[in-house]
Amino acid sequence: MFPDPLNAEPMTPVEPEGTSRDGGAEGRLKTLILMRHAKSDWSVPVDDRRRPLNERGRRQAAEAGRWLRTFLDARGEPLELAVVSPAVRAAYAWDLAAAELDEAPPVRREELAYTFDGDDLHEVVRGLPGDVDTVVLVGHNPACEELLDRLLEDGAGEITPQMKTSALAVIELADWTSRGRLVAHGRPPN
Template sequence: MTERTLILLRHAKSDWSGEVSDLERPLADRGLLQAPLAGAWLDRNIGHIDLAVVSPAHRARSTWDIAAGELAETPPIRVDSRGYAASAGELLDVVRELPDEFDTVVLVVHNPGIAGLAELLTGAWIPMPTSTLAVLGLTGPWSDAGRQPAEMLATGRPPEDIPHRHRDR
């Protein structure tokens, strides 16, 4: 069976002080500090990422742009409108449609959908405050995601020491 890694990244803290639409809400100062820490953690612990699937919301795109700046190798990005205000089931559809040529994918989206997706895939509730990463190991093709429990490989919010068990491929 093929081993796949799905990285769930909730966008960094957003700024609610302005008079902009939810879709255009920027990152707060705290979010601007959180996003590069997430990227540095990914670079140190994951390394190669094949694809980033990102919500079209400004805060999600900004989170990924900043995080990706910390990576030695920047993966291609696909902005997917289904990632904005998506339910866990809608996000599962996004995951199941991923091309099997990609082994490691990061999904940068919003709560409550991202926490629901983590629970749907692992069978366990995983809190997903802003900038939290959840690294899941899946077996089989992407189209089978959720049909058997994913393995929780790491979860937490950088710079906290996120428990991680490195897997050799």
């Protein structure tokens, strides 16, 4: 069972006990951690790309980082890359989350991640380096929910989780071009 410090919408483990991360003959599974940016501050008169986080967003982003640290520690795997939208609210949410990690991964600011279209995010995922196994992708809705719809395997009986602000969803895939399965999801309390 995975740790659960997110208590508003608990991080729900989906992985059955004893499931292996070994992808068998095809090698190690890939882990995509999808994170929606934290709550932004609409009272600041700036364009969409420059909108900052509000107080709640700053709290939630740090809490998401604490959950991520615990999750990664429990699985014994490092986070190898953070792919982050260049929008201020996404970049700052990641900075706050990364500050909670034992070791923050390299960050790639990805222009294509500043999108509201799941196809664009899917293109980002398909372009991830094959030698990287664990990646966090910080983006926006509805693109995050649309990406989850595209990535989850058909017939798995899974309902795509809502990606509210600061929500996290963990998906395991055979490779960055395949569909996968939901391992955990949730979000910090308000």
